[in-house]
Amino acid sequence: MARTILYAAISILLVAAIIRQPDEAFQASLQGLTIWWNIVFPGLLPFLVLFELIAAFGLIHGFGVLLKPIMRGLFKLPGEAALPLLLGWLSGHQAGAEATAALRRDNLITRSEGQRLLALSHMPNPLFMLVVIGAGFLHRPELGLFIAIIVWLSALCTALWISLFGERRAKSLSKDQKTSMLDIAADAIVTSRDRDGRSFGKALGDAVSFGVQKLLIVGGFMIFAAVVARLALPLIVHALPNGIAELLLPALLESHIGAYAAAVWQGPGVSTAVSAAAIAAVLAWSGISALLQAGYAITGTDLKLMPLIWVKLLHTIHAAVLALLLWKPVQTVITLLPSQLTDATEAMLQDGVTWSRPSNAYEAVTALGLPSIWPYTLTAAAVLAIMFAAIRVISPRGKR
Template sequence: MIRTILLACLSILLVASIITKPDAAFQASLQGLTVWWNIVFPGLLPFLTLLELMLAFGAVHALGTLLHPLMRKLFRLPGETGVAMVIGWTGGFPCGAETAAALRKSNTLTAKQGNRLLALSHLPSPLFMLLVVGTGFLHRPELGIAIALIVWLSALLPALVAARFTRREPVQTGQAAVDRPAAGIFRQAAKAMREARERDGRTFGKLLGDAVSVAVYKLMAIGGFMIFCAVLVKLMEPLLPSSIPPFVLSGLIESHIGTYAVSAFSFAGGVPWKAAAIAAVLSWGGISALLQAGSAIAGTGLSLRSLAIARILQSAVAFLLMLLCWKPLTWLMNGVTPAASAFAWQHDETYTSGIGAIRAGDLLSLWPYAPALLLIFTCGITLLAAVSVISARLRLR
């Protein structure tokens, strides 16, 4: 009851603020719309459509099956949670939370397991990090690659540590009773892909139309959050002490406008500190990402407070990892992509023009970085498959 009254009072206060400052609210709304329409929407629509096609054709389910032994051995989670991890890491907010909630509702995992899975799978979209942040906001695609690697690593490390201090829990009714033989893991992946395609059953024409519709719906939801949070940030700015950088409030509330605010801010420490701040904002995800997760997990017994604590921890880990790994990442990017030689610059020359000037044409081509991205993806899949096979064999002994 108290929470309801508090939320009602805050809503009334927000409406009153918009009425008293309509010009500021309109300008903030227009700025959020500009970034979304000119960069986020055209940059992500084709790739979100392809992601929906991958889900329908079962490619994501096949990758999830490859992760079955890995999830059991390393994270002490049911093997079925591999699908949630793959969907969350490829689809972004709130795909991982929705899948974790579905597994919890089917009694595939306990509440404790669900909370750990939620923290591991509720991550920003890699397409947003590579395309929008790397090429659109920063005009440095190699920075997008580095930021994505750090964000993923900051999610993996706390999950691995938490698993080491977690006792193995009894098998739930929805879990598979036996482990998959190591020798047949690839056959199981192919079977999962075929079964997912058969369950879908839509023709290619119908599937393509639905994929576009779902992608547009997701982008509309993202746009709504961005515009609302941009207005909220603008109205709260006068309350912020002058000693606090302006991007802190944006990053606290919404990751899309937060990362843009960070990319437009000049850091005394140069590019490494800017990249670290962006990684921290993306790992946190913003209050809007928490609200999306809260909507997905409602009625499942999963804890939004636990997710918020995990997000704060991952944000701190991401910030520190980026600073600690800056030189190794510089060496890696210079080695795999000659075009990324500017990655080692220590002075801040990222894109910082006005928010109204940014356009879809500002998205640089990722084609020079395609070999590096393909190499990283191939090595990642190979490594996951190898670790899964080894984990399955060790478990069967």
């Protein structure tokens, strides 16, 4: 009852704030939409479609058999967990969460394994770190690479911690000892493919429809978070030291705007190293918006959101500490890179955009001329087409 009243009161306050500041609300929603269209939609759609096709053709089970020793040894997870990990690290939060939820619905992982896998696969989009942050926000592609390395290393450190407390399943794999792994994988693919039964065209259509529907929901979460962050700023700006509110609020709610807030953060003692550490911490946290997206993805399963939040907090601490500790060694290595390489990368990624520093993070999206990931969808589409062809070739048809 109390929670319902609280939610109702918050909703009324948000409506009142939008009525009082319609222009601010509109600009914030437009910024959230711009981020979603330029970064999230082209970055996520190919991977969501690909996962659905891989699931339809039974390859998840085949990969699970082949990768079982590696996943068990490193993360105490079944082999099927490799695919959500790969999708989360290559595409972003939503792809990892959706793939994890799909495995849990099919009972391919236990609840505790699902909780660990959800945390491990909940990662920022690498193209966002390398392209948008490195070349767009910071105008130094090598710093985007540094931040990406820190986020990945801190994720592995976090995975090490949580895997130490993970459950071990009994090993009853006598069949593996008598039959080759490839034969077992082929049998698993055939069984799963026959159980699904959809044609390639039907599976592709369902995959595209599923991906677009999920991305529309993601866009709604992002726009809502951007509006809340903008409207709530006047309430806390006077309660915190200079510049902290402009960083803390967007970082707490939405990682894309929060990352830019950390990039332009200015204040006493705020060096490039501190700014990079703040960006890494924001990306590791991912924002309440991305956490709610994961919560929506796991709806209908017995997976819970609160364990993910605790793991993301641990990931945030690891990212900030590692960034400060490794700043000087990594910068020494980066200086050895050919200057022509970084200059050419920056010129390619900027695509002729003239940049001027906005006064705050909320003006960043439109003033910056946000670098778009859409040009890279051509490459993703080509890779996807190759994967489609490979699926048709290697997918066993079974006995008719």
